[in-house]
Amino acid sequence: MKRETILNAVMVLGLFIVPLWAWIADEPFIITLTTKAAILALAGVGLNIALGIGGLVSFGHAAFFGLGGYAMGILASHAQSYAPIMESPFLIEGTKSMPVIWLAAIITSGLAALAIGALSLRTTGVYFIMITLAFGQMLYFFTISWPAYGGEDGLPIYVRNGFPGVNTLDPIQFYGVVFVILMAALFFTARLIKSPFGLALNAARQSSERVETVGINPYRLRLMAFVISGMITGLAGALFADLNRFVSPTMFSWQISGEIMVFIIIGGVGRLFGPVVGAVLFILLEHILGGLSDYWHIYLGVLLLLIVLFARGGVIGTLAGREASHD
Amino acid sequence: MTDPVLEVRGITKAFGAVHASKNITLDLRPGEIHALIGPNGAGKSTLIKQISGGLRPDAGSVWLNGEDVTPLPTPLRARKGLGRTFQISALAMEDSVLQNAVLGALGAHASPFQFFTKALSQKDLRDRAEQALDRVGLSAHADTRTSELSHGQRRQLEVAVALTLSPTAFVMDEPMAGLGAEGSQTLTTFLDTLRHEAPILLVEHDMDAVFALADRISVLVYGEVIATGTVDDIRQNPKVREAYLGEEA
Amino acid sequence: MSFILFAEQVLNGLQLGVMLFVMAAGLTLVFGVMGLINLAHGSLYMVGAFAAAAVAGLTGSFVLALVAALAAAAAAGALVEMLVIRRLYNRDHLDQVLATFALILIFSEGTRWIFGSFPLFLNIPDYLSGPVTLPGGIQYPLYRLTLIAIGLAIAGGLFLLISRTRLGIQIRAGENDREMIAALGVDISKLYTIVFALGAALAGLAGALVGAIQSVQVGMGEPVLILAFVVIVIGGIGSIKGALIGAILVGLTDTLGGVLLPELFKTFMDNAAASSIGSALASMLIYILMACVLIVKPTGLFGART
Numbered sequence: 028m029k030r031e032t033i034l035n036a037v038m039v040l041g042l043f044i045v046p047l048w049a050w051i052a053d054e055p056f057i058i059t060l061t062t063k064a065a066i067l068a069l070a071g072v073g074l075n076i077a078l079g080i081g082g083l084v085s086f087g088h089a090a091f092f093g094l095g096g097y098a099m100g101i102l103a104s105h106a107q108s109y110a111p112i113m114e115s116p117f118l119i120e121g122t123k124s125m126p127v128i129w130l131a132a133i134i135t136s137g138l139a140a141l142a143i144g145a146l147s148l149r150t151t152g153v154y155f156i157m158i159t160l161a162f163g164q165m166l167y168f169f170t171i172s173w174p175a176y177g178g179e180d181g182l183p184i185y186v187r188n189g190f191p192g193v194n195t196l197d198p199i200q201f202y203g204v205v206f207v208i209l210m211a212a213l214f215f216t217a218r219l220i221k222s223p224f225g226l227a228l229n230a231a232r233q234s235s236e237r238v239e240t241v242g243i244n245p246y247r248l249r250l251m252a253f254v255i256s257g258m259i260t261g262l263a264g265a266l267f268a269d270l271n272r273f274v275s276p277t278m279f280s281w282q283i284s285g286e287i288m289v290f291i292i293i294g295g296v297g298r299l300f301g302p303v304v305g306a307v308l309f310i311l312l313e314h315i316l317g318g319l320s321d322y323w324h325i326y327l328g329v330l331l332l333l334i335v336l337f338a339r340g341g342v343i344g345t346l347a348g349r350e351a352s353h354d
Numbered sequence: 355m356t357d358p359v360l361e362v363r364g365i366t367k368a369f370g371a372v373h374a375s376k377n378i379t380l381d382l383r384p385g386e387i388h389a390l391i392g393p394n395g396a397g398k399s400t401l402i403k404q405i406s407g408g409l410r411p412d413a414g415s416v417w418l419n420g421e422d423v424t425p426l427p428t429p430l431r432a433r434k435g436l437g438r439t440f441q442i443s444a445l446a447m448e449d450s451v452l453q454n455a456v457l458g459a460l461g462a463h464a465s466p467f468q469f470f471t472k473a474l475s476q477k478d479l480r481d482r483a484e485q486a487l488d489r490v491g492l493s494a495h496a497d498t499r500t501s502e503l504s505h506g507q508r509r510q511l512e513v514a515v516a517l518t519l520s521p522t523a524f525v526m527d528e529p530m531a532g533l534g535a536e537g538s539q540t541l542t543t544f545l546d547t548l549r550h551e552a553p554i555l556l557v558e559h560d561m562d563a564v565f566a567l568a569d570r571i572s573v574l575v576y577g578e579v580i581a582t583g584t585v586d587d588i589r590q591n592p593k594v595r596e597a598y599l600g601e602e603a
Numbered sequence: 604m605s606f607i608l609f610a611e612q613v614l615n616g617l618q619l620g621v622m623l624f625v626m627a628a629g630l631t632l633v634f635g636v637m638g639l640i641n642l643a644h645g646s647l648y649m650v651g652a653f654a655a656a657a658v659a660g661l662t663g664s665f666v667l668a669l670v671a672a673l674a675a676a677a678a679a680g681a682l683v684e685m686l687v688i689r690r691l692y693n694r695d696h697l698d699q700v701l702a703t704f705a706l707i708l709i710f711s712e713g714t715r716w717i718f719g720s721f722p723l724f725l726n727i728p729d730y731l732s733g734p735v736t737l738p739g740g741i742q743y744p745l746y747r748l749t750l751i752a753i754g755l756a757i758a759g760g761l762f763l764l765i766s767r768t769r770l771g772i773q774i775r776a777g778e779n780d781r782e783m784i785a786a787l788g789v790d791i792s793k794l795y796t797i798v799f800a801l802g803a804a805l806a807g808l809a810g811a812l813v814g815a816i817q818s819v820q821v822g823m824g825e826p827v828l829i830l831a832f833v834v835i836v837i838g839g840i841g842s843i844k845g846a847l848i849g850a851i852l853v854g855l856t857d858t859l860g861g862v863l864l865p866e867l868f869k870t871f872m873d874n875a876a877a878s879s880i881g882s883a884l885a886s887m888l889i890y891i892l893m894a895c896v897l898i899v900k901p902t903g904l905f906g907a908r909t
Contacts (some may be wrong), residue, residue: 031370033422049684065791078697082696084700086700091742146894146897146898148903149897149898149901150897150901152696153634153640153696153840154836154840154897154901154902154903156640156696156700157832157833157835157836158836158893158894158897160829160832161829161833161836161890161893161894162828162890162894164890165886165887165890165891168883168887169883169884169886169887171886172879172882172885172886173879173883174879192456198648207694218469218470219469221472221473221474222468222469222470222471222472222473223460223464223465223466223467223468223471223473223476224466224467224468224469224480225469225473226449226453226456226457226460226466226473227457227460227461227466228466229446229448230446230449230453230454230457231444233445233447233448233449234444234445234446234447236440236444237444237445237454237457237515238429239407239408239427239428239429239432239445240406240428240429240432240437240438240444240462240463240608240752241429241432241458241460241462241515241518241519242429242430242433242461242462242519243429243460243461243466244427244429248466251467256732270713280827284703288603288700288701288704289701289704292701296697322713322715322716323712324708324709324711325708325709325711325713325716327708328705328706328707328708328709328712329704329709331701331702331704331705331708332687332702332705332706332709333448335701335702336687336702337691339698343415349852
């Protein structure tokens with residue numbers, strides 16, 4: 028536990044210092060890269076609640092990532108075109124305010140996770156993996172065919188959304204917002220793990236029967252975990268869309284679902300900072316290896332394979348050893 | 355006659371052509387240990403599953419404290435006071451002994467939907483957990499990872515978790531399985547005192563323990579209860595002797 | 604809509620269905636016998652298509668191209684099984700998903716490295732091109748009819764294999780109790796490699812056959828893979844019969860839905876809106892179908908009873 032805490036502290040420090048240095052050295056590209064890593068890490072923090080703690084292998088979390096992104100896209104595009112989304116029975120106008128957009132993203136993905144989870148959690152094992160994948164695909168194909176928001180070509184958002192008191196166009200300030208959100212999510216997850224909910228969810232992953240015979244319904248636990256998980260990943264989607272000022276159906280793709288899972292595994296599944304380590308490594312690899320070779324995905328594939336086969340605990344597992352069994 | 359704490363009436367269950375439970379009726383009275391014995395394949399596990407809630411009977415009912423719990427799923431039966439231990443330990447192996455015990459206390463006495471407090475810091479849960487561990491003798495191992503416990507210690511933990519429910523009845527599935535002579539003796543003595551807290555429906559193969567502990571014994575053969583009675587009744591019952599020993603009288 | 608148009612769409616649905624079956628059969632066999640979920644199945648489909656395109660380009664013979672597809676996919680399958688897959692049999696599903704996902708990355712980029720990013724072309728041979736006139740005045744491409752025939756033949760062949768041959772008995776026994784057949788002296792390692800290679804060969808063949816009517820490019824396998832998963836989830840994992848019925852259901856639903864739904868919407872909406880809403884909904888149809896099946900039967904139509 029001690030080693031893991033040190034590692035976590037190093038990560039937080041790194042995520043704080045590197046962009047600051049980049050700002051001082053006037054390297055906005057590095058700030059943007061770190062922002063991307065932090066947002067992807069947030070998506071992973073979301074999935075890790077369902078996957079790492081709950082043991083739910085959701086291969087369709089891109090559904091929530093995309094929904095968050097499109098919540099942003101739809102609200103922002105209506106704002107920038109000054110056309111309301113709906114006039115009757117309620118007047119719903121677009122908005123370019125980040126907090127409102129985030130709320131919309133969280134609520135939308137939460138509701139979707141409730142619906143998808145309620146259905147999917149009635150299945151187990153491979154069926155669960157497949158049905159979550161299928162729901163992601165469903166949204167992907169729907170978004171491609173729906174012409175209103177760009178369809179396959181996607182939807183560009185010309186101006187970054189606003190956050191009160193912050194100049195969001197300034198890379199370091201936008202990063203600041205993202206950093207705070209990521210830390211808040213990590214703090215929330217840390218509390219969750221130690222809470223009665225976390226204890227029960229984690230136990231349900233290890234033995235459903237045990238949890239039932241002490242009087243807890245595992246289905247409800249998992250559904251709640253799935254919804255929380257979907258909401259956090261949805262928030263990440265909205266931030267991602269804001270970073271790129273672009274939303275497209277690829278945010279719903281199974282490749283994205285797979286990639287988010289890959290970060291978590293590389294970092295260490297079930298570990299608090301697993302998604303953070305994984306996302307940072309992924310971005311580093313993409314940047315460094317990608318510069319060397321066009322085919323860097325091969326190396327990513329080999330790395331992933333080696334980790335799955337031989338270093339199951341991921342980077343954190345290898346460096347920090349076995350998890351302590353309690354706080 | 356005092357009302358039974360746990361009752362099954364006319365439990366019947368068939369899997370296709372296999373009649374696993376044929377009109378089984380038996381009860382568990384306060385303060386008693388009622389042993390359920392029978393050769394392999396008799397349908398003991400199927401019956402246990404129907405009592406604890408994991409399997410729906412085709413016909414018949416299960417009553418706990420005078421209430422019909424047949425339509426209730428396992429978690430609700432546990433909350434109403436049915437404590438269960440498993441033949442093959444069902445414990446959260448990665449968690450510590452204390453965490454498993456706190457889980458038990460949580461399930462029976464609090465809601466799992468609390469997100470911000472620390473589970474191990476909740477006084478009520480922790481007290482119950484520690485008391486249960488103390489009673490089975492596992493206090494010294496509270497922080498040990500469950501996977502590192504010996505087989506006998508895991509059996510103890512199973513009982514401790516059941517204790518945290520403050521149950522009104524225990525259903526124990528072969529608690530002696532895999533224990534050596536000393537472990538069995540310790541557990542036997544423990545169960546003997548436990549019966550006064552809550553009666554125990556004890557499924558067992560270990561005949562020494564059964565004859566030492568049981569107030570009543572029911573013998574299950576091919577899904578049917580062929581006899582119910584005291585230890586002496588059962589020992590002398592010709593049907594039972596036939597079922598276990600073949601033609602020997 | 605005219606009868607002829609409708610009949611054509613039904614045939615298209617059937618053709619999509621049988622090709623999905625060929626893909627799904629390998630997937631469900633591997634899961635049923637070895638308990639392994641294999642995301643790299645789509646890559647084997649792609650390998651078959653590329654091998655066929657390459658050989659067809661060199662020799663001009665479609666038959667040789669198909670043989671090459673079978674051989675290359677089977678070889679790739681056997682190799683992957685021996686190097687990677689066999690380490691995964693005792694692992695949990697998450698590990699299998701991740702490891703085979705890694706294989707997808709390796710195969711896709713590897714293929715792109717060898718063949719480049721542009722699609723290859725595989726042409727329908729002359730003797731199979733052109734339309735055929737069917738009863739009722741329907742003109743239907745001969746090639747697609749051939750695919751339907753090949754698909755059904757493969758289905759028949761698989762049923763015979765499973766029910767009549769020694770290998771089939773081992774497969775069926777293996778699906779029920781792995782440890783038992785090992786105890787009975789069956790060489791599990793070899794059995795697993797054969798089953799995996801068989802599944803791979805089928806995927807490769809499907810890739811080559813379909814590659815002639817679509818294009819042969821990197822990443823062609825994954826959309827088909829996902830459809831194949833939907834098929835085996837609907838049909839029940841481990842069941843070949845389920846795979847066939849599921850595949851035909853999916854093929855027909857997808858094809859007919861894509862055509863009929865916009866038409867349905869046109870009856871009360873203007874054309875443009877009807878087309879877009881109709882096709883958007885049609886694209887979701889098979890997933891809705893899968894969700895409905897799973898609500899009623901959480902392990903699929905012919906899957907193991909829980």
